[in-house]
Amino acid sequence: MYTVLHVEDEQNIQILVRTYCKKEFGDQVHVINAMSVHEALVALRKYGGADLVITDYNLGGKRTGGDLLEIVMTDAQWPGIPVVIASSESLECIQKKHPSIKGVQLLQKPFPLKELGNVFREYLTCLA
Numbered sequence: 001m002y003t004v005l006h007v008e009d010e011q012n013i014q015i016l017v018r019t020y021c022k023k024e025f026g027d028q029v030h031v032i033n034a035m036s037v038h039e040a041l042v043a044l045r046k047y048g049g050a051d052l053v054i055t056d057y058n059l060g061g062k063r064t065g066g067d068l069l070e071i072v073m074t075d076a077q078w079p080g081i082p083v084v085i086a087s088s089e090s091l092e093c094i095q096k097k098h099p100s101i102k103g104v105q106l107l108q109k110p111f112p113l114k115e116l117g118n119v120f121r122e123y124l125t126c127l128a
Contacts, residue, residue, distance in 0.1 A: 057087035
């Protein structure tokens with residue numbers, strides 16, 4: 001089973017992603033939802049990391065998904081966790097605000113669920 005941390009401040013999107021993953025991948029993927037950077041870090045500590053982190057960029061509150069990715073990508077607790085950022089902003093714009101974010105895939109919002117499934121298959125190899 002794979003663990004995916006999905007960080008999104010809109011509950012309806014969280015429900016949509018969780019429902020899609022359950023339908024598409026069954027018990028192969030466990031989706032952990034968080035609504036903020038703080039909740040995401042608590043979840044990563046609780047579960048000992050994740051196989052994939054997908055975060056919205058514009059989270060409610062002071063910290064962004066970019067802040068979360070900077071933490072995840074530089075913390076020795078979570079080496080090599082693949083990270084994907086979902087945003088309507090361009091990756092170039094996000095990287096100007098967060099220059100340390102490199103090698104991150106952008107999931108351009110709005111995105112079709114099929115594209116989300118492709119991201120899961122790309123990073124979680126046994127789902128291919």
